[in-house]
Amino acid sequence: MDAQSRFWAAVTGLSVEGPVEHRRLVGPTPGHTIWVNAVDRPHTVKNRLHLDVDAAHRDDVVALGATLLAPCEKTGYAWSVMADPEGNEFCVFERGRKVPAYRLHGIGVDCADADALAAWWGRVLGTRVVYDWGWCSLEGVAADDRMTIDFNVVPEPRTVPNRVHWDLTGDVDALLAAGATRLWDMPDWTVLADPEGNEFCVFPE
Incomplete structure (x- = not known):
C-alpha cells in the first residue's frame, strides 16, 4: 500500500496523506x-477502468517502477x-x-456499448458526450478542466469487481431512478453500479 501510494503520487503530481490502510x-x-x-484480491484480468496520465517521457514513469x-x-496511438x-x-x-504539475488527465472505461454508457453518464453528470475518432468522451467532469472520461468498446465481458472507480x-x-443498481450501503456512502455493472460510490450532497 505504501509503495503503491508513493508510486501514484509521483506519477500524478499529488501528495500522500492518511494512514497506510486508507491512503489518499x-x-x-x-x-x-x-x-x-487495500483489497484482498490480486490483479488477475485487464482493468475495465484505467487512468490516463501525462509525463515528460515514459522513461520517467518506468524509473518510478512502472x-x-x-x-x-507499436500501437499507433498517441x-x-x-x-x-x-x-x-x-x-x-x-x-x-509541457507536462503540467497535476498529471492525471483522464479515466478510460472499457465497455460493451460505449454510446449507451457514455450517454448514461452524461445525463447523470450533466455534461454532453463528445464523439471523436470512434471514442465517446465526457468533458468538464472533475476539478481539472483537462479531465475527461473516455469510453471504448472492447470484446471481453466484465468478470470481476473493478479495481478503479470514481466517487x-x-x-x-x-x-x-436513472438506472443505477444499489450494491450495498456504508455508513457515509452508498455503493451503486452503472448499467454495465461498474461500481461507483455516492456521497450525500
Missing part, C-alpha cells in the same frame, strides 16, 4: 483526490500502455517540456 493522494482542491485502498506493456510506436507495480494498466501521454456526490434515489 491530495492536490489543490478536494476534487484533486485519489484514494488508494512496466512498459505497449509503446505508442499513448503508451504501462502497468503500475501491482500490474494495473494505465496510459501515458508524453508531453515533453461522486449526489442523490441515491435519483441515481437509482
Whole structure:
C-alpha cells in the first residue's frame, strides 16, 4: 500500500496523506483526490477502468517502477500502455517540456456499448458526450478542466469487481431512478453500479 501510494503520487503530481490502510493522494482542491485502498484480491484480468496520465517521457514513469506493456510506436496511438507495480494498466501521454504539475488527465472505461454508457453518464453528470475518432468522451467532469472520461468498446465481458472507480456526490434515489443498481450501503456512502455493472460510490450532497 505504501509503495503503491508513493508510486501514484509521483506519477500524478499529488501528495500522500492518511494512514497506510486508507491512503489518499491530495492536490489543490478536494476534487484533486485519489484514494488508494487495500483489497484482498490480486490483479488477475485487464482493468475495465484505467487512468490516463501525462509525463515528460515514459522513461520517467518506468524509473518510478512502472512496466512498459505497449509503446505508442507499436500501437499507433498517441499513448503508451504501462502497468503500475501491482500490474494495473494505465496510459501515458508524453508531453515533453509541457507536462503540467497535476498529471492525471483522464479515466478510460472499457465497455460493451460505449454510446449507451457514455450517454448514461452524461445525463447523470450533466455534461454532453463528445464523439471523436470512434471514442465517446465526457468533458468538464472533475476539478481539472483537462479531465475527461473516455469510453471504448472492447470484446471481453466484465468478470470481476473493478479495481478503479470514481466517487461522486449526489442523490441515491435519483441515481437509482436513472438506472443505477444499489450494491450495498456504508455508513457515509452508498455503493451503486452503472448499467454495465461498474461500481461507483455516492456521497450525500
